Amino acid sequence: MAAVSAGLAASGVDVLDAGVIPTPALAFLVADHDADFGVMVSASHNPAPDNGIKIFARGGVKLPDAVEQRIEAAMAGEKLLPTGEGVGRVRRFSDAEDRYALHLLGSLPHRLDGIHVVLDCANGAASGVSPETFKDAGATVTVIGAEPDGININDGVGSTHLDNLAEAVVRLGADVGIAHDGDADRCLAVDADGKIVDGDQIMAIIAVSMKERGVLTDNTLVATVMSNLGLHMAMKEHGITVRQTAVGDRYVLEDMNAGGYALGGEQSGHVIMSEFATTGDGVLTGLHLVAEMARKNKTLAELAAVMTVYPQVLTNVRDVDKDRVDEDEGVQDAVAAVEAKLGESGRVLLRKSGTEALVRVMVEAADPESAETYAAHLADVVRQRLAL
Numbered sequence: 258m259a260a261v262s263a264g265l266a267a268s269g270v271d272v273l274d275a276g277v278i279p280t281p282a283l284a285f286l287v288a289d290h291d292a293d294f295g296v297m298v299s300a301s302h303n304p305a306p307d308n309g310i311k312i313f314a315r316g317g318v319k320l321p322d323a324v325e326q327r328i329e330a331a332m333a334g335e336k337l338l339p340t341g342e343g344v345g346r347v348r349r350f351s352d353a354e355d356r357y358a359l360h361l362l363g364s365l366p367h368r369l370d371g372i373h374v375v376l377d378c379a380n381g382a383a384s385g386v387s388p389e390t391f392k393d394a395g396a397t398v399t400v401i402g403a404e405p406d407g408i409n410i411n412d413g414v415g416s417t418h419l420d421n422l423a424e425a426v427v428r429l430g431a432d433v434g435i436a437h438d439g440d441a442d443r444c445l446a447v448d449a450d451g452k453i454v455d456g457d458q459i460m461a462i463i464a465v466s467m468k469e470r471g472v473l474t475d476n477t478l479v480a481t482v483m484s485n486l487g488l489h490m491a492m493k494e495h496g497i498t499v500r501q502t503a504v505g506d507r508y509v510l511e512d513m514n515a516g517g518y519a520l521g522g523e524q525s526g527h528v529i530m531s532e533f534a535t536t537g538d539g540v541l542t543g544l545h546l547v548a549e550m551a552r553k554n555k556t557l558a559e560l561a562a563v564m565t566v567y568p569q570v571l572t573n574v575r576d577v578d579k580d581r582v583d584e585d586e587g588v589q590d591a592v593a594a595v596e597a598k599l600g601e602s603g604r605v606l607l608r609k610s611g612t613e614a615l616v617r618v619m620v621e622a623a624d625p626e627s628a629e630t631y632a633a634h635l636a637d638v639v640r641q642r643l644a645l
Contacts, residue, residue, distance in 0.1 A: 258298050261310065265296070266345035268337040275353035277405070279382045279441030281538035282357040284317035288535065289356060291315075299382070302417050302438035305408050317535040319507055358390045361541055364533040366470060367552040370395035373431040374547055377422040378403040379415025381439035387540045391435075394544060395551075401425055410439040416526055416539075423451035433550065433557045435543035436526075442506075443526035444539035446546060448557040456526040457488040459546055461564040463528070464520055465495050466549045472519060472532070473497065479512050479521030481505070486604045486621045491564035504608070506537050567603070568625040570632040572618045577643035579609035582616050591638040595620070595631045603627070605635065616643065 262272045275286060280297050287295035294314055300307040312320055312328070320328075339345075374396045378384040384403035391398045401421060402414035414421060416436040426434040426447050434447040446454040460478060467473035477498045480488060484499075492499050500518070502508040506529065509521040513531050522528035527537035534541055550557055582588060592605050599605070603622040610617060618635045622628040 269339040270345040272347040273350040275350040288317035299440040367548040368395040373397040375399045375431045375434040377436040380405045380409045383437045383441035416445045423447045427451045437539040441539045442537040444542035445526045456524045457485045458561045462560045474519040486567045487565045567621045568628045570628040572636045574639045575615045587642045
């Protein structure tokens, strides 16, 4: 962060140092402060050595691919070397966390009084603001994974490692567990029995709540092609349309912005509530999930029952010509045959990896055995037909 600040100042940019805050907090502050852009140093849900740089444009929105490429190209060009008054200043953004916390509290439809929440902050950026905000909203809070040292972020804790959270919730007799990832743009949960409630279930709960309160634009939820079939079935039952996008929160956000939709997200726990955020916000999501428990006076397990999670099997088929997966007749015939057998009780998705020579085969079915059998069969077909 110090190196980025120094480089920006040396190029004539005035820098406000917001300290260690969640990625969605930065996005909010860029808009709230009317800054020209924001820079986040983060490894997201990965280990600390994977740190990279995320840039948010004016308004706190992520950059399009074309703009990112122009920035990378410009880095190889002539450097900006202002002197004297042209050199930027670096100042402390002293109330950054407070502004964000007040924004979160102001978004809540209901206080959290009477609910015991265990928070896993992934030894990351939410370690300060998330516990304090949940307490200010009225919850009783127990915190784990909130001792960051700059190296231990996401190390056996957080939304990618839920065992410790589940154990703590059950041991303490808490009502709910909320897990963030390192930069706190994700939220997953566990119920009072330690059962995982994933991003699809969280979206289902919040979507139904928003529809009941009349704030779900066009009664529409935006999700990716990886969302569980159970989400689609549940939303259909509640009169909510599900729009599908490619995998990635940026594609969800693009579709939300194009249609003016209020809610979207991913199974991984990236949930976007566009009235309050320009990106996935794990603290915001967790607060609204627990607020719904308080509003309806129901357990998380009772709320999550709105959706039946269909068994889902994902198989990676490596060392194949992934670019032919959509055009190979043998593969497509096999997919069509499985889809015919599954009918409305299942789903097939074949997707090529964006970075590796592999095809991801995903099958959902009403029972685990069918999902595993059909996934193995399709993986064999892909392996045989697309072998390199």
